[in-house]
Amino acid sequence: MFHDRLPDTYQKLPGSAGRRNVWAALLPRRSRDLFRLGISACVALADLVTICALGLLIEVTYYAALTGAPMPMAESRSLRIAGLVALLVVLTNLVREEYSIENALSRRPHLRRAASVWLGAWAALLALGFATKTTTDFSRVVAVGLFVAGLPTMLAVRAAMVALVRRGVTPASASVSRIHLVGYEEDIARFYATHDAEALGLRVIGTSYLRRVDASADAPARQAQIAEDLDLAVSVVRFLRPDDVFILVPWAETEDVERCIDAFLRVPAALHLRPGSVLDRFPDMQVARVGRLSGINIGRRPLNLGEVLIKRAFDLTVALAALVLLAPLMAAVALLIKLDSPGPVFFRQRRYGFNQQPFGVFKFRSMRVEENAAFRQATRNDSRITRVGAMLRRSNIDELPQLINVVLGEMSLVGPRPHALAHDRSFERRIALYARRHNVRPGITGWAQVNGLRGETLTDLDMQRRVAHDLHYIDNWSIWFDIRIIVQTLISPRAYRNAV
CATH class of the missing domain: 3.40.50 (Rossmann fold)
Known part of the structure; x- marks a missing residue:
């Protein structure tokens, strides 16, 4: 030994x-627990002050814009609603040990945990206001403004506090x-x-x-x-x-x-x-x-029952609304396809979905019809792609019919993109954990796509990068992550990179 x-x-x-100092350095310092408690208290106090100060700022700004005069502090009502929200947030975080130093040092994302606490606090506040019939006592503009701006502001302040904690907590502290x-x-x-x-x-x-x-x-x-x-x-x-x-x-x-x-x-x-x-x-x-x-x-189900219901409700709502709003555009695209080249408007191909169950994915046809042709992946400057098809691929419009797959429950708005069956079988043998992509429904768009990982896969490394992004999405899913990916799909240039 x-x-x-x-x-x-x-x-x-x-x-x-000197000897006493040496041994004192080795033994626990009496102030250690108080020091850790002080750091946790500062982070909690930052949340409390941030929410209350933001509520007061919104009310003062709204009052000045409405009346053109400074608001008398005696008339302020925002501190009551902001203070109650702040109290609910801080107490919930204390119970969950959110303010511990370990949470700050873990470098894990705080967004999901903070968002769940924030929504829970507002739900409790609304229930309390309904039960006591006091919802009309507060300004709706202030309440909505605090609800919308509160979470990002709290996260920004939290990020600053966490940075300070990580900077100050060293092995010598x-x-x-x-x-x-x-x-x-x-x-x-x-x-x-x-x-x-x-x-x-x-x-x-x-x-x-x-x-x-x-x-x-x-x-x-x-x-x-x-x-x-x-x-x-x-x-x-x-x-x-x-x-x-x-x-x-x-x-x-x-x-x-x-x-x-x-x-x-x-x-x-x-x-x-x-x-x-x-x-x-x-x-x-x-x-x-x-x-x-x-x-x-060592691994939970990708989505629990509650998360599955939330994601499915979101998918159905958005997909049905999109089908109604985009019906004129889809009709115009169908007409252009028929005029451009002979063949059907839709292209349907077998893909693997949730739990590797095969289904037929809908897309607007973007290639010329070839009888008895073996499947091969589209490549850049592929001669089979029609003039209209090239435009549809560059703009992602060829994916719109997959909204039908979403309504049918075969796909989700966001998830790992489904690949052809031949590609699935090939990559599953060569890339570790590739099959984990089938633990959730495939999506019209996904985390890999908005990061430019789409189109032709020339090497196994191309697919490994795509799979790594898909697995990150599965392990870090939240409804906010889905919304973020959808927004990036619509506005980010990276989402259209490498389209073929």
């Missing part, structure tokens, strides 16, 4: 005063988690090779290495050696008093993991197991319970 030497800054002990590593030498070396403690907001204050037992040793000798190593490691942990102990012993070595757990449950520190590289592949894994059975959940 051996331990890493102390960091270089702790090697020189000039005297008793009093707020970071102090951890101790325990494991075999190769496992600890792998941890150091694949993780940057500073980037993770951690400080490694100690490392205890377990010795490998000679394969020829008998069971009693093996048990005696690991017991000796663990006793020494526990003594070191008791002295250093870290916040967290990470056991890096592979889970396959069950007996050693059990002994480590029994040993370190006796010390006042949080205990963590890391099952090798699995956690790095699935960063969002968590312990989940199904019925009475517990297990480690």
Whole structure:
């Protein structure tokens, strides 16, 4: 059993005063919890002040525009509605531990969590106003303005606060988690090779290495050696008093993991197991319970029931409205296709949809009809593309009939673009996780398309980039993400790049 030497800054002990400073640096600072609490309180206070100040600003501006005079503060009613919304937001975030330093350091997007809290707070406010019959006491302009502008303003202030926290929280600061590593030498070396403690907001204050037992040793000798190593490691942990102990012993070595757990449950520190590289592949894994059975959940269903219903309602509403509004345009396009070249107006081809169920996708025909021709992907300057078809492809108008597929429930407005069956089978064998694209309904447009990843796929790398964007969409879905992609499809030049 051996331990890493102390960091270089702790090697020189000039005297008793210096020695006291060295050990004080190793031991937990008494103000650590207060420091972390202070940071969390500042982030919460920023949310509270931002919402209240924005409500007051909207009311003052509206009053001045309406009357041409400054508003007497005694007549202000915005602070009551803004204060109540702010209180609901802050209390909800406190319950969800949203203001913890770990959330700021995780670098995970705050938009989805903040949006759900914001909408929930307003829903609760409306229910409360309806129950107390006080909805008419407040200005609708102020309420709507606060609802629309509040979330982006709060997110902007939150981003600034998070940037300050990340800048101030370094491995040398009093707020970071102090951890101790325990494991075999190769496992600890792998941890150091694949993780940057500073980037993770951690400080490694100690490392205890377990010795490998000679394969020829008998069971009693093996048990005696690991017991000796663990006793020494526990003594070191008791002295250093870290916040967290990470056991890096592979889970396959069950007996050693059990002994480590029994040993370190006796010390006042949080205990963590890391099952090798699995956690790095699935960063969002968590312990989940199904019925009475517990297990480690490494991936949830792409969309839960509530999300499926929200997405389907959005798809139906927008698709039906678009079909009605775009009917004259689609009729004109159909006429141009008939005049330009012989053949049907619509082109229908078999594609894989949700759960790899085949369906026929509708598109405006953009190529000349070739009898008994084998399928091949359209390429740039393809001679089969008609004059009208080239225009339809460049403008994405050829995709409009897929609104019918959306209404039929075969497609969604937003999702991974469906490929021809031959391409699906080919890429599924060559690209890892390609088939995950079929875990949601395919879409008319998608995250890959608005980032310019569309058209001809000349190499496997082209398809890998497209698949990476599709999987990012699946793992980060929200209704706001769908709306963002639809808007970008309509206005972003990148959405029309590489069209063939």
